[in-house]
Amino acid sequence: MVYFDAASGEPLDPAGREAYLAALDEGWAGPDRLYREGRRARMLLDAAREAVAEVLRCRADELVFTGSGTSAVHQGVLGLAKGRTRAGRALVLGAVEHSSVMHAAELAAARNGGERVLVPVDAHGRIRLESLTQSLAGLAVGLVAVQSANHEVGTRQPLREVAELAAGHGVPLLVDAAASLGREPVPPGWSVLAGSARKWGGPTGVGVLAVRKGTRFAADWPQDERERGWSPGPQNVPAILAAATALRARSAEQQEVGLGHRELTELLRARIPELVPDVEVVGDPDDRVPHILTFSCLYASGEALLLELDRAGFSVSSGSSCTASTLTPSHVLEAMGVLSQGNIRVSLPWSARREDVERFLDVLPDAVRAARPEAARDRREEAPASAAASAALEIDALGKLCPLPVIELGKRIGGVEIGGTVRVLADDPAARLDIPAWCRMTGQDFLGAEPLGDERPDAAAYVVKRVR
């Protein structure tokens, strides 16, 4: 098996593993204890904190360890929102933030009586600075939250500009750096920073939360004397030491490894559209983290594609709907307005090899073909306009799940004359994204969506004009 889902988490780094085992013997006791084992654990914890603080470029006393990256984000958002309730209660987030940021802000807004404001992004997933400017000018803002880079498509956010804008309004900036920590240096300008050790080769069960001195920050969770009251529960010293060790090791090599990864993702970016028909590579082509490459395949089911690739020996993830537990496409792809069907994210682990990437390219075409329903494979043959072309056509795809509505559209648009329209009735939420994306990719005109009434909130008629 080749594991290409590093953005979800990596196996524990060998240096981290060694540190963990050593600390199981030396640092298992409570670091708040006065006896020898406790003092030893305290020394290890302090050393780990210094090491991580150096990488984050913050002071050791600005940094606490949490039980996960998720907790770091939750505590960061809740604590900052609560600390700032007097100054402002609008919580301004990028529309492609990680779901942990989204959910924490939703709760913080409900608790503090504020609102959650999503700043739109462009088609690459980059936050629109003019929209952020407007929000900051027009609202009493409690916090701005913008990730360092997007976890699904790899696009870097313009953090310097965001930090300047926020600072200009005296608003603290929370940066979720989970997608870039250990891969790239952290840009300055944040008030609160959150990260997750398992994304940099550390163990599961360690997050980092840094809060700059002078930031108003108030616990919105039960009191606890450890970690400055910002992270309840005992410090997991062995895991923290493993996390610090892995982060330090990677930070030292990140530039060199990153260059290698960039070559590999550029290879994927260049070759995939040549090898696979009807594919859309998403995310910024240049200004992105080096290890993530994402693409979507028209007419393919994301889940079927995942399983085909698994069978071929590759572990990747997908932001498509219909995968495992969710029936809606990823909110990231939705905010970008790109194709969501047959979506695949390749994220390279630290030790990724060129031959594995090449082999991935070898198996991909067959995997996509197998993940496209029979009907989609025949599409090209049936596409030409038939003799009985009409001026208008309605396709009832209600109750059909992605990618079926788009496949139907592709098969039957040949049945209307050039200049005629097709109305596709669909209630799969993915159609909102995928029908416009299909038009863009095939050169047809998307005229808009008409809701089908309040009783079926997800149902709409998608109107497409045939122009070629």
Next chain:
Amino acid sequence: MVYFDAASGEPLDPAGREAYLAALDEGWAGPDRLYREGRRARMLLDAAREAVAEVLRCRADELVFTGSGTSAVHQGVLGLAKGRTRAGRALVLGAVEHSSVMHAAELAAARNGGERVLVPVDAHGRIRLESLTQSLAGLAVGLVAVQSANHEVGTRQPLREVAELAAGHGVPLLVDAAASLGREPVPPGWSVLAGSARKWGGPTGVGVLAVRKGTRFAADWPQDERERGWSPGPQNVPAILAAATALRARSAEQQEVGLGHRELTELLRARIPELVPDVEVVGDPDDRVPHILTFSCLYASGEALLLELDRAGFSVSSGSSCTASTLTPSHVLEAMGVLSQGNIRVSLPWSARREDVERFLDVLPDAVRAARPEAARDRREEAPASAAASAALEIDALGKLCPLPVIELGKRIGGVEIGGTVRVLADDPAARLDIPAWCRMTGQDFLGAEPLGDERPDAAAYVVKRVR
């Protein structure tokens, strides 16, 4: 070094360590992932859940894993309190519950607009059932929280009676079983159960939270799709597997090991008062968990005693004030109304040996002597009434920390005639406990405490009548 602080946490059990290492290789991936590594992690997670559920005697789908025992308690209290806001908002807790229960209930009461009601305990730390009955009869109660056994003094709580009382009023019972899980079977009757893996030889970073089917329970934290939404963040599969392995191993041996530990703590309980003058052994002599034994030493500073024992090779903990980060005595000792100075908790690890306990008894007398200030050591010689005995005496111990006010009292009470009174002015919170305890232990009469005014809330005159 001999580690006698198992109630704070134990080193990782060898079987747990082996399971952890195996799962680092086999179960490091996200168990929600569809690819092979994810499916493998899911299988390990499911197996661990089944194993723990069997020990807790609950269904696997009633059990979630959290990032710590602290989180399990926090989530248990917050979720239960929120789920029950319509039925009742009074949160009724034993007065000797763990601080994590106390703090979570404090926050839940503030959030939901309820009150936290503490049920008093007897001198052994056992909850007073008649007080619980009154609270349940007189209040709209959201939850009752009572631990399985007390973590500081080992006393078991009467959970069967508590569960019956709560059930009689239709009120759910939350049991913090951290002090007994892996040492004793869990009594039935709970609606929510919380525990901490590192107290049963599992790794730090794993808690268990079980919620019985049908219990009203509502997340009061950010939304997350994992672990039924009850525990945000990724499941730490290697650590969970290690926790389950350790719990299963210990449960199989707990009866036998417990018998051995009971012998050892009974040895301590019998010998300590013979070896050390002016000592009070606390906690129930019989109805208690087998591995915890706690005592307090008059005139000794808890911190000094900890450090003396550390020097002699023993790691123990203390509920005295003036240790490390706190200036108030443990709320457990305070609720019991027992001596808090020179307090030491011995809690035996799984592998405790008789020879280590015997050596502890060997070194204890010297350690206590060294931890008692010079003045306390001379006390016995100075105690007899002097020729110039007076009818009343005032000792100004304001600004003096425990154990000094009691030492002064002991030294100078000989200066008043029998039937005369001594007023000790003190503002150390420990004096509230320690002056009455001193009277009890030395056979003098404690008449009461008179506050010295609102400006100095901790200051009081403690009035003692000399009767011998």
